[in-house]
Amino acid sequence: MSISYIPGNGSYIDASESAGVIHHHVLSVLVENRAGVLARIAQLFSRRGYNIFSLAVAPTDDSRFSRITIVVDVDSAPLEQITKQLHKLINVIKISELDPADSVECELLVATVNADISSRGHVMELVALFDGKIIDVGIDKLTVLATGEPSKLDDFSELLSSFGIVELQRTGRVALAKLERQSNKLKNTTGRAG
Amino acid sequence: MKLTGAQALIKSLEMQGVDVMFGLPGGAILPVYDPIIDSPIRHILVRHEQGAGHMAEGYAHATGRPGVAMVTSGPAATNIVTPLADAYMDSVPIVVITGQVATGLIGSDAFQEADTTGITMSVTKHNWLVTDANDIPNVVAEAFHVATTGRPGPVLIDFPKDVANAEMDWYWPTSVDMPGYKPNTRGHSKMIAAAVKMMFESAKPVFYVGGGVLNARGSEALAELVEITGIPVVTTLMARGAFPDDHPLCLGMPGMHGNYTAVTAMQKSDLLIALGSRFDDRVTGKLDGFAPGAKVIHVDIDPAELGKLRRPDVPIVGDCRSVIEDIIRAIKADPDAYQQRTDISDWVKTVKQWQEKYPLKYEQPALSGVLKPQYVIEKLRDAVPSDTIVVSGVGQHQMWASQYWKFNYPYTWINSGGLGTMGFAVPAAIGAKVGMPDRTVWAIDGDGCFQMTAQELVTASMERIPIKVALLNNSYLGMVRQWQEMFYGERYSEVYLSPDLPDYVKWAEAMGCASFRVENAEEVGPTIEKANEINDRPVVIEFRTDSSEKVFPMVPAGVTNDNIILGPEGLNGK
Numbered sequence: 001m002s003i004s005y006i007p008g009n010g011s012y013i014d015a016s017e018s019a020g021v022i023h024h025h026v027l028s029v030l031v032e033n034r035a036g037v038l039a040r041i042a043q044l045f046s047r048r049g050y051n052i053f054s055l056a057v058a059p060t061d062d063s064r065f066s067r068i069t070i071v072v073d074v075d076s077a078p079l080e081q082i083t084k085q086l087h088k089l090i091n092v093i094k095i096s097e098l099d100p101a102d103s104v105e106c107e108l109l110v111a112t113v114n115a116d117i118s119s120r121g122h123v124m125e126l127v128a129l130f131d132g133k134i135i136d137v138g139i140d141k142l143t144v145l146a147t148g149e150p151s152k153l154d155d156f157s158e159l160l161s162s163f164g165i166v167e168l169q170r171t172g173r174v175a176l177a178k179l180e181r182q183s184n185k186l187k188n189t190t191g192r193a194g
Numbered sequence: 195m196k197l198t199g200a201q202a203l204i205k206s207l208e209m210q211g212v213d214v215m216f217g218l219p220g221g222a223i224l225p226v227y228d229p230i231i232d233s234p235i236r237h238i239l240v241r242h243e244q245g246a247g248h249m250a251e252g253y254a255h256a257t258g259r260p261g262v263a264m265v266t267s268g269p270a271a272t273n274i275v276t277p278l279a280d281a282y283m284d285s286v287p288i289v290v291i292t293g294q295v296a297t298g299l300i301g302s303d304a305f306q307e308a309d310t311t312g313i314t315m316s317v318t319k320h321n322w323l324v325t326d327a328n329d330i331p332n333v334v335a336e337a338f339h340v341a342t343t344g345r346p347g348p349v350l351i352d353f354p355k356d357v358a359n360a361e362m363d364w365y366w367p368t369s370v371d372m373p374g375y376k377p378n379t380r381g382h383s384k385m386i387a388a389a390v391k392m393m394f395e396s397a398k399p400v401f402y403v404g405g406g407v408l409n410a411r412g413s414e415a416l417a418e419l420v421e422i423t424g425i426p427v428v429t430t431l432m433a434r435g436a437f438p439d440d441h442p443l444c445l446g447m448p449g450m451h452g453n454y455t456a457v458t459a460m461q462k463s464d465l466l467i468a469l470g471s472r473f474d475d476r477v478t479g480k481l482d483g484f485a486p487g488a489k490v491i492h493v494d495i496d497p498a499e500l501g502k503l504r505r506p507d508v509p510i511v512g513d514c515r516s517v518i519e520d521i522i523r524a525i526k527a528d529p530d531a532y533q534q535r536t537d538i539s540d541w542v543k544t545v546k547q548w549q550e551k552y553p554l555k556y557e558q559p560a561l562s563g564v565l566k567p568q569y570v571i572e573k574l575r576d577a578v579p580s581d582t583i584v585v586s587g588v589g590q591h592q593m594w595a596s597q598y599w600k601f602n603y604p605y606t607w608i609n610s611g612g613l614g615t616m617g618f619a620v621p622a623a624i625g626a627k628v629g630m631p632d633r634t635v636w637a638i639d640g641d642g643c644f645q646m647t648a649q650e651l652v653t654a655s656m657e658r659i660p661i662k663v664a665l666l667n668n669s670y671l672g673m674v675r676q677w678q679e680m681f682y683g684e685r686y687s688e689v690y691l692s693p694d695l696p697d698y699v700k701w702a703e704a705m706g707c708a709s710f711r712v713e714n715a716e717e718v719g720p721t722i723e724k725a726n727e728i729n730d731r732p733v734v735i736e737f738r739t740d741s742s743e744k745v746f747p748m749v750p751a752g753v754t755n756d757n758i759i760l761g762p763e764g765l766n767g768k
Contacts, residue, residue, distance in 0.1 A: 035323075044316075078501075090374050090375045093374040
């Protein structure tokens with residue numbers, strides 16, 4: 001199961017990129033997999049006036065727990081206060097703030113675009129360029145799918161829009177911390193040298 | 195052993211040591227009321243569900259043990275939302291059990307159905323909807339654990355009727371397993387060392403003591419710390435009594451209606467040592483201009499309070515008592531640092547001068563003249579045992595009670611601080627008296643508040659809970675009137691209540707109370723004496739007080755605490 005909310009413009013870091021400031025932070029929240037937990041989190045955000053940019057929820061490999069990936073708008077409240085309030089929820093077990101530099105992110109996009117005889121080839125070419133797939137074919141429309149980094153999907157949807165997007169849905173990002181790159185031995189050596 | 199869900203619920207409450215619960219039965223909770231007949235738990239039948247919630251709060255405030263209330267579904271559950279919100283704001287441990295329609299009917303708009311867990315999510319520390327009778331002992335154990343540990347607060351158990359009727363195999367859990375709930379009670383030793391260092395470097399320190407010290411049962415530890423350091427103390431509205439008012443270093447209440455010395459000492463200090471207080475707007479005034487020169491050590495068991503409004507220089511997450519004891523230990527461990535600490539005697543002298551120069555003041559004209567509410571409170575204070583529990587509602591009378599009473603013992607002052615719930619006094623006083631039957635309990639109430647929940651005096655009469663009520667009848671919603679007089683050009687909009695409609699003496703009598711009316715200063719003392727003699731039923735004394743009397747000092751909304759108005763004469767200067 002996955003529940004998601006995508007704001008109207010479908011873009012994640014449009015304003016921040018131009019200003020060179022990141023306004024959105026990704027929180028990976030491990031919660032107990034129980035009825036009403038999502039409501040508690042959504043309600044906390046609403047009550048305290050925090051903005052959710054996107055939200056993705058699904059059970060983890062351990063069915064007792066779910067992982068919620070929340071992209072928060074830190075213009076609405078300091079991130080520290082948001083995480084502290086989240087921690088007060090009894091069903092919240094662990095919160096990790098994922099720095100974009102130290103995490104891998106992925107998102108899924110499906111879109112129905114206009115693709116009559118004249119433009120169909122161009123759309124298919126674009127989908128191929130973005131490693132996407134065509135998952136449904138109509139007389140004058142195609143439904144396409146792509147996955148990847150949110151910024152890549154931003155580009156994809158922007159390019160698709162020139163053909164005319166009929167409907168578009170994104171899942172909101174899911175993310176995990178990046179893995180260790182260095183072996184322990186190597187780290188020790190570096191440590192001594194430093 | 196097979197039990198029904200209802201029996202298991204009552205047995206679980208017994209296992210938790212519950213001796214009394216406040217409630218009112220109804221359709222969905224009916225099955226649970228049957229085993230109450232066979233239980234040693236005393237059930238007090240209220241007249242309105244809000245009363246049950248406030249009684250549970252009063253009980254918890256007075257005893258330190260969680261208060262329990264039980265009501266049915268739908269309208270009963272919504273009626274108890276106010277006490278839940280009140281308890282959430284003031285960190286009061288109460289456990290509320292609500293009936294719910296059968297699980298199969300949930301979501302079908304059944305009779306007396308309400309989404310109780312949804313409605314109460316934002317005013318409880320946590321809530322549970324029980325869907326399986328086998329979960330009952332675990333849920334009850336978890337609920338009491340959550341309500342009473344960490345930062346205390348209200349919890350709610352929503353209990354569907356079919357779960358109450360289902361059978362389960364009885365067990366009692368030896369521990370609770372809540373992976374997401376592990377409150378931290380011990381302060382970090384590095385932070386404690388940093389706090390001690392900062393305290394010793396400060397020339398103008400103030401202890402800013404809040405309700406967290408009372409919740410942590412930390413009054414004795416605080417008294418020792420004050421003796422060692424000689425630092426003056428302010429006690430917020432929620433902390434009155436946490437440090438004795440008669441102590442020379444006690445400055446009393448700060449805030450919007452705090453006294454000049456408490457307000458100004460904080461404002462001019464160079465170090466605020468906030469212990470279980472939360473920089474509430476009624477204390478800080480305009481936040482940007484609050485104690486501008488002060489560093490802040492902030493101790494609170496709730497990490498989210500640290501930096502929520504004012505960024506602390508030394509944040510300490512922990513139970514106030516444990517942290518205070520650790521601070522004392524750290525001070526004793528380093529006598530050299532203690533010897534070399536900054537001398538604060540000039541500061542203490544300055545503070546004492548303020549106290550002498552700017553005491554609280556009011557004028558009671560000739561004994562036959564119009565009666566001042568402050569006079570009533572002073573007379574009452576001097577005529578009752580010093581450990582009397584005082585319970586107030588919300589408004590002018592609450593501020594006067596907090597200002598003019600002398601609180602020298604912890605847990606003798608019970609009021610609705612954060613939420614400001616009118617009508618709190620009568621039911622909370624009943625709950626306090628039930629928890630502390632050997633103590634004298636006086637409610638100091640206003641006429642507006644009294645009319646909201648007075649029907650619980652019927653409960654008090656029926657259950658023989660002899661509380662006493664000092665009703666300060668100024669025939670107005672006094673605090674609103676004060677604001678309209680001061681800030682709305684004396685345009686009084688919907689604040690007049692009438693002095694004798696209802697006839698409070700007859701009303702109280704009709705509810706089974708002894709009742710008196712006092713109209714001038716002369717009669718105050720003798721009538722209180724009469725009330726003190728009555729211990730077999732509740733007593734209500736209606737004091738007809740001056741409608742035009744205002745609460746001073748006052749820091750108007752939206753300005754800094756430097757702009758404190760000391761009395762009515764200060765208004766003319768504007």
